[in-house]
Amino acid sequence: MSDTLTSGGANAGAGSSAGISPSTPTLTAEPRMSVRSVSKSYTSDRGVVKRVLASVSFNVAPEEFVAIVGPSGAGKTTLLRTIAGLMLPTSGEIFFDGDEVTGPPERLALVFQDYSRSLMPWMTIEKNVTLPLRRKKLSKDEQKRLAAEALSAVGLGDIGSHYPWQLSGGMQQRVAIARAIAYQPDALLMDEPFASVDAQTRSDLEDLILALKKQYGMTIVVVTHDIDEAVYMSDRVIVLSGSPTSVRQVVDVKLGGQRDQLVTKSLPEFVELRNTVLTAVRRPVGEPSP
């Protein structure tokens, strides 16, 4: 019962660092994103209805970093695609900057789980990065400058004339991130962005995202199945329950704005938060289920 009511606030709970956040709305600014009682069902060709999301609600404040964790098949990708306006919820609403989402919002970018397939193999890296900029009123030079800036921001130098298939997986993912940054969105959604890169690249990319968030002041929502990663990167972890999915628990991560792979991950608070999230993820289905 309590799960379905965690619809409200961003960082409202001030006291404990972990726990179910109260359903009071944020007192500060209007949320950047607001997911309100969203449910989503897929209907197969034979007419079988599969309920994936059951009344998911949460807000994301401007410049907040939210991590969403949940078992695989829980509907995390479904949730992200719905927030991104790529499909409509079966019921409920999503608001972005106060407007109801009925299609992809202009100020939002999405980084896909399948990064290697989200880049166009027939285009050079530069063309890939400038492709979304073509609808903005920018000169060719301006587009190229933005692309070069974004590529250097993600630590890729002079590779604009290469093709995606000439790069390693980690570099391709950086290009996908650079494309999103060059687009200058207010909010960035990422679907298991580092799931298929090696451990070293992964922690590099985690820090890269944290640095970019600071530099560009973006709101970021990341889906991940790595609990350490979720706690390390975010201001708040949203734990999803199994299917049909709803928000099981929201954990505030009060680790400050400065994160460091070694220092942060060895803090006792980090370990405690990580255990809280892990316990929430592992809680058997049906225990306190809606």
Added chain:
Amino acid sequence: MSAETLGVRRSINARRLLLPFVGLIIPVIGVTAWWILSAQKPSFYFPSLATIWDRFVHTWLLGGATAEIWPTLSSLFLGYAAATLVGITLGVVFALLPSVNRFFAPLLEFVRAVPGLALIPLFVIALGVGIETKIGLVIFGAVWPILLNTVDGIRSQDLTIRDTVFSYRLRFRDRLFRVVLPSASPQIMAGMKVSLSISVIVVIATEMVVSINGIGNFLLKAQAGFDLTGMWSGLILMGIIGYLLNVIFELVERRVLRWHRAMYEGNRR
């Protein structure tokens, strides 16, 4: 075998130099054998290759019937270009507008089932015996592989690419020319290759039946006049034209699909 492959890989230059000539071995042997055998016992139906060659040079290279080449090639090119344009355009419309597809698909299936050459009388009545009929029949014969491959290629587009296109709200023309068509280009090119052979067949066949000029017409007249040597020279000309068209097509394809080839080879490594 893999060791051999490696060896060849290492000496890429040698491979580049030799590879085009490997394919020449069989033709050279064949032509030599033909030359020798036909010289020993020339018959009416199989004149010696030396005679045929002499005739080929005089007829096609030194002017005897050079004028017949142009009507054939021009209707071939115009028809093929139109078939490509129509095929890709209709393919895009059908693939992107499922309702149009549902509406017209049965009609198209029916029309497609009619053999192109059976329409010669109809086209002649409508368009006469000039270049228009040839072009019309080439379009009718060659449009289908391009159309169907375009639809297939666009339909099989990767879902992640589709999501990317929509989430970045690309303009329609960017979506079409920078994403949809390039991603379908391997299949479109495959269709265009089949259509090229069909176009050659349709042009020659049409010229044999209705035309007053062209290589097909020449072949028919040579056969009717029992000019077997002339007929053989025409066949050789058609072989050469077909071969050159294929070479040109492959050069273009190699350029257009460079990314596809490189990606495929990269993945296999």
